[in-house]
Amino acid sequence: MTAVPGLDEDMEQGLAEPVGPDGTAGPAVRRARAWLSRAAEPGSVAFWRFVEDAGPVQAVRRLRAGRAPDAVRALVGARAEQDASLADLLRAQRCGARLVVPEDDEWPGHPLHCLTLATGREPDDPRHHPARTVSPVPPVALWVRGPARLDELAERSVAVVGARASTAYGEHVAAELGHQLGQRGWTVVSGGAFGIDAAAHRGALAADAPTVAVLACGVDRVYPAAHGALFHRIAESGLLVSEWPPGAAPHRHRFLVRNRLIAALTRGTVVVEAAARSGAQATARRAQRLGKQVMVVPGPVTSAMSVGCHELLRDTGLGAVLVAGAAHVAEAVGRLGEDLADPPPRPTGARDGLSDVAVRVLDACPVRSGVSPERLARVAGCDVLDVLRVLPVLQLADLVECTDAGWRLARAPSAGRR
Amino acid sequence: MTAVPGLDEDMEQGLAEPVGPDGTAGPAVRRARAWLSRAAEPGSVAFWRFVEDAGPVQAVRRLRAGRAPDAVRALVGARAEQDASLADLLRAQRCGARLVVPEDDEWPGHPLHCLTLATGREPDDPRHHPARTVSPVPPVALWVRGPARLDELAERSVAVVGARASTAYGEHVAAELGHQLGQRGWTVVSGGAFGIDAAAHRGALAADAPTVAVLACGVDRVYPAAHGALFHRIAESGLLVSEWPPGAAPHRHRFLVRNRLIAALTRGTVVVEAAARSGAQATARRAQRLGKQVMVVPGPVTSAMSVGCHELLRDTGLGAVLVAGAAHVAEAVGRLGEDLADPPPRPTGARDGLSDVAVRVLDACPVRSGVSPERLARVAGCDVLDVLRVLPVLQLADLVECTDAGWRLARAPSAGRR
Incomplete structure (x- = not known):
């Protein structure tokens, strides 16, 4: 194992590492996230935010050097000095598994976005974070086999x-x-x-x-x-x-x-x-x-x-x-348009029957802070008049809502009872 | 049967007939509704409205004399000349049955009010009335045994x-x-x-x-x-x-x-x-x-x-x-506070409409071992007489139950829709 580069050297070199041409993260990023996945129990808002803000490689460096915030260091404790990252990656490989990280194309970023959003609603103070067992925080990496x-x-x-x-x-x-x-x-x-x-x-x-x-x-x-x-x-x-x-x-x-x-x-x-x-x-x-x-x-x-x-x-x-x-x-x-060959017997999705412009405006609406119709028009690539025409339709369908700050997606656009 | 007065004479005399002191309709009204219950199939908006507007006795007189609106006469047809009203009432009596009419105290006017309301929403023109099989019209009388x-x-x-x-x-x-x-x-x-x-x-x-x-x-x-x-x-x-x-x-x-x-x-x-x-x-x-x-x-x-x-x-x-x-x-x-105050228009929650005292007594009730009304009064901070007054109401609403040891919360008081 002496030929294997040390974690800290790897991190040093990995700071400017680009994502590979095949859409996969580089080895330093992967090793960093392998280390992080063992460094702290999943589910901590503070830990995930720290990794998100610093980036995985920098996060490892700071934890190793004792330069992370107290709340984060407390989560890692003595594991900061240990390193099983390469051993874990090798052990995974031996059983036909691999580590998928957010920097990979394979990362299920779209489905997991709900966790990012939910975590965004948590307070800054770690003392007010939910318990790990109920916390809605995203994973820092996923081992898949x-x-x-x-x-x-x-x-x-x-x-x-x-x-x-x-x-x-x-x-x-x-x-x-x-x-x-x-x-x-x-x-x-x-x-x-x-x-x-x-x-x-x-x-x-x-x-x-x-x-x-x-x-x-x-x-x-x-x-x-x-x-x-x-x-x-x-x-x-x-x-x-x-x-x-x-x-x-x-x-x-x-x-x-x-x-x-x-x-x-x-x-x-x-x-x-x-x-x-x-x-x-x-x-x-x-x-x-x-x-x-x-x-x-x-x-x-x-x-x-x-x-x-x-x-x-x-x-x-x-x-x-x-x-x-x-x-x-x-x-x-189900979402309409995906199953053209086998249309469901009673298609009732709220997006059904929306015009092309309406779908584009809908997709342009942000989740949280509202925006102006002008901005929606720019994002959707259509005329402001078109936006003003379709917004009432989308609002009526409970797909968007108008806040003080402007228009945004309605809270539970895909939930339930249509 | 020759001693029995004819229908038309009975109606003649029944025009000014008062409701009896015991809260039951007089014999002419009852006979009129018995006749009406056979004269037309139930479920017709036009027929019910005609009876409602004219009153049962007058309705019979007008139908017998051929002075009812065409749409109503068409519903009755040849039955206008027939009369089995006394025979029906006698036949009912022989099997222990009776005719309950809207003029009786026993008439379930409150539950049936929904039909009156629904019929009120139907159009004037009989051609646009719903079919009898789906019509929401009230009954003109009910035979009960x-x-x-x-x-x-x-x-x-x-x-x-x-x-x-x-x-x-x-x-x-x-x-x-x-x-x-x-x-x-x-x-x-x-x-x-x-x-x-x-x-x-x-x-x-x-x-x-x-x-x-x-x-x-x-x-x-x-x-x-x-x-x-x-x-x-x-x-x-x-x-x-x-x-x-x-x-x-x-x-x-x-x-x-x-x-x-x-x-x-x-x-x-x-x-x-x-x-x-x-x-x-x-x-x-x-x-x-x-x-x-x-x-x-x-x-x-x-x-x-x-x-x-x-x-x-x-x-x-x-x-x-x-x-x-x-x-x-x-x-x-179930409705809460039925006996305490006017029930809210759509009382859905079991605690809705509870008086202040009732809520305090409810909150004072222990989950497991029962306690005495005296103890409830001390915890709730009210008079024992008040406690004794509201406990039956709470029990009726399935919020509390009486055990050998005393009063406690009913088993599943909080399930479902609040």
Whole structure:
């Protein structure tokens, strides 16, 4: 290992490293993020902001040199002096895994943007940040194992989650849903757990569709142990994904931290079975807060494993949609224009029927601070008069809203009930 | 029958007939409405308006004399010359039935007011009136059989309807719902049909609660024929109700006309099982148009008899609430402060309309072990007499319950829609 360059030398040289011509990050950036992914437990707003502001290479240098803010140094502690970055990258390579970083083209930046936005709403003072287990912070890097491209699978994906202690009914529905979604070209994302998760993965695999398991441990580990064959099959065509470096153990709190990724990576979350006040319910509420569509499969009211599902459907603030099958799911999260060959039976998307100009203006609208019609016209590349003509239409469709500062996207433009 | 006064003489004398001191209509008004209930099929806006404007006695006189508007005369036709009013009243009497008319105190004027309002929105021109099978018109009279008072039962009632070709699951849920609603002091109203209707009636009867079957034939007839024993039991403690005079046959269209009464008489309609595009769905939509709460019991998505239920829950315009049991139903249709103050126009939250004292007593109630009213008074900072006054109200709203140890919060006081 003596021929291997030291971390600090690598960082020194990596400061001006460009992104490669193939759209992948350079080796120093990747090594920096590998180091960062082990340096602190994921889920910290302060840590992610520090990395985002400094850049990964500079962030590593400052942490190594003890020049990071106190709050960030406290998160890393003694790990600042350790370095397993190359060992982790090699260990990943040996099991067919790799590290995907935000600087890569493969990074699912579009789906994960909801986390960036949500983190932007957190206060400056780290003492007021949410606990890691509920924090909406983006990952600093993702270890992925499998042949598929993460960004492509995530682009058209749905989370299917539910109880571990599922019933035969729930497993049947989850498998059927996974199968039908796979047949329709949707990627099923789940957590690889017993019960609903496994049934959904298996249904997708039975349709020869790639599926994604987002794990709470290293992608080279099998948890639960009985899912060795399942994970192997998933990694053959789809992806195993984790924020934690190879070898990381599935600690209990990591599942909660992980859950936000399942919600964030997908267009919506389907809850198949859930007991009262269960983890699946928490995942659904997180998905809703991230602006993702929450969908719920009902069940017999006599079944304890459907109580949580019915609670979600009774929560009017959540805007959860009842889904009885893949057609309902596609209707809730599908976007028009993508499935021209196979149009859904009841296309109800809010963007349907919008004129070309209207779509352009809509796409030009910012998420947070409002802007003037003049600015929208410039961004959309059309006339101000056209903008003024289509804005009322978009407002009527609850797609945009007018604030004191000007026009912006409406809060939950894609949520729920259309 | 020669001693019996003729209809026309009776009407002549009944013109100035007052309502009796016991709050019941006089004999001429009752005979007039008996005659009217046979003269035209229920559900006609023009006919109901004619009776409403002229008054029942005058309406009969004008129809008999051929002085009614053409549109109304066309509805009555040759029946104008016939008279079975006394025979119908006698026939009713022989089977323990009676005619309840709007002039009686027993008339459920409050629940049925929604029909008056809906009819008021119909146009003047009879050519533009809705078909009788979907018309929201009030009944001109109701034949009722059984010992209970119709107005009292209707005041705190819920419709439980659903498929005739129900499953064991649906029947179990309907019976359980009927039983629990009965135990909570709610009257279950249904149509006496096979399947869900019968299960709901039976559940209520098993709780020794009166139940109401609204029939599409005379209250002296048994349809379906296999429900002779069931109808007999219903008529022992509850009521059989019909718009049609004794002996009337259960024509197919009459069920559709009848359905509006089930929706109108109750505070809300619970659909337990329904096939896709089924009659139960139509009843639910009618209930919604009448301003009544629509509630839906979900089921397995694998069951064809729950498809209609899930369609209703997916219809966001309908505002249907998912209910998994009687507690959810009571929460959706129960009214708070009914006895304390004027109920708010759309009281949805259980705490809505509670007096200040009631809220303080509610907040003083412990979650687990019950306490005495004296202790509640100390915690709430009010008089024991006040506590004793509001506790029954809170109990009725399912907010508190009385245990052996004393008063405490009811089990699921905060579930659902606040």
